[in-house]
Amino acid sequence: MEIISVNSYEEMSEKTCSMVLNKIKHLQNPVLGLATGSTPEGLYHRIIDEADDVSFRHVSTFNLDEYVGLNKEDPNSYQYYMNDKLFKHIDIPDENAHLPNGVAVDLEKECHDYERFIREAGHVDIQILGLGLNGHIGFNEPGTSFSSRTHVVDLDESTRNANARFFGSIDEVPTKAITMGIETIMESKEILLLVSGEAKAEALARLVNGEVTESFPASILQQHEHVTIIADEAALSKL
Numbered sequence: 671m672e673i674i675s676v677n678s679y680e681e682m683s684e685k686t687c688s689m690v691l692n693k694i695k696h697l698q699n700p701v702l703g704l705a706t707g708s709t710p711e712g713l714y715h716r717i718i719d720e721a722d723d724v725s726f727r728h729v730s731t732f733n734l735d736e737y738v739g740l741n742k743e744d745p746n747s748y749q750y751y752m753n754d755k756l757f758k759h760i761d762i763p764d765e766n767a768h769l770p771n772g773v774a775v776d777l778e779k780e781c782h783d784y785e786r787f788i789r790e791a792g793h794v795d796i797q798i799l800g801l802g803l804n805g806h807i808g809f810n811e812p813g814t815s816f817s818s819r820t821h822v823v824d825l826d827e828s829t830r831n832a833n834a835r836f837f838g839s840i841d842e843v844p845t846k847a848i849t850m851g852i853e854t855i856m857e858s859k860e861i862l863l864l865v866s867g868e869a870k871a872e873a874l875a876r877l878v879n880g881e882v883t884e885s886f887p888a889s890i891l892q893q894h895e896h897v898t899i900i901a902d903e904a905a906l907s908k909l
């Protein structure tokens with residue numbers, strides 16, 4: 671894996687933006703894998719800044735995950751997040767921008783269909799990933815099988831606590847989510863992992879130098895052939 675060290679969150683976002691836009695300009699029908707959380711917000715700002723010069727009409731996107739039980743009008747749903755922070759500002763056709771539906775009546779079928787859509791799109795060309803403090807990628811919590819596909823997960827208490835900052839209280843944080851599986855993520859042709867801040871330094875060191883183990887899901891990235899980590903100095907401080 672390649673590690674790009676940057677000075678700041680802003681530089682991380684800028685660098686990632688230029689890598690993503692480069693892909694979009696050179697591929698005929700690029701498929702982007704997108705993430706939510708705080709980490710990619712700066713990236714989406716940057717993309718919007720460039721949106722007058724870059725068209726997304728030929729782009730498809732697949733998000734990593736969605737909370738179960740939140741509909742797209744709920745400000746805490748990832749569908750709302752993506753509309754608000756990216757999709758409504760760019761010219762991507764609605765039908766090309768995919769997230770799992772967290773209020774689907776049949777969640778198993780939803781997971782199955784999501785996998786099929788990714789496959790039919792030709793798989794993800796470039797996947798953006800953030801890193802959970804406990805090593806989760808997407809919402810694949812510690813203990814998730816490396817051979818998992820898109821599935822429904824029970825969220826860890828630690829993840830619900832970490833994300834409670836977006837909700838009124840911990841009680842409002844959903845207990846379940848739909849996430850792409852580890853194997854689904856590993857099928858992406860290229861992965862850009864963004865990590866910022868000292869709080870993630872321990873997790874990043876374990877990802878890069880630790881044992882590859884299902885108890886720390888992000889460690890599987892050591893086995894992917896084309897991963898670039900773009901991280902600031904604080905995040906890299908324990909490597």
Ligand SMILES: O=P(O)(O)OC[C@H]1O[C@](O)(CO)[C@@H](O)[C@@H]1O
Pocket residue numbers: 705706707708709710735799800801802803807808809829833
């Ligand atoms: O970027 P953040 O907010 O630190 O979150 C890290 C990861 O955790 C999640 O938000 C899920 O909890 C992922 O979507 C994200 O990649």
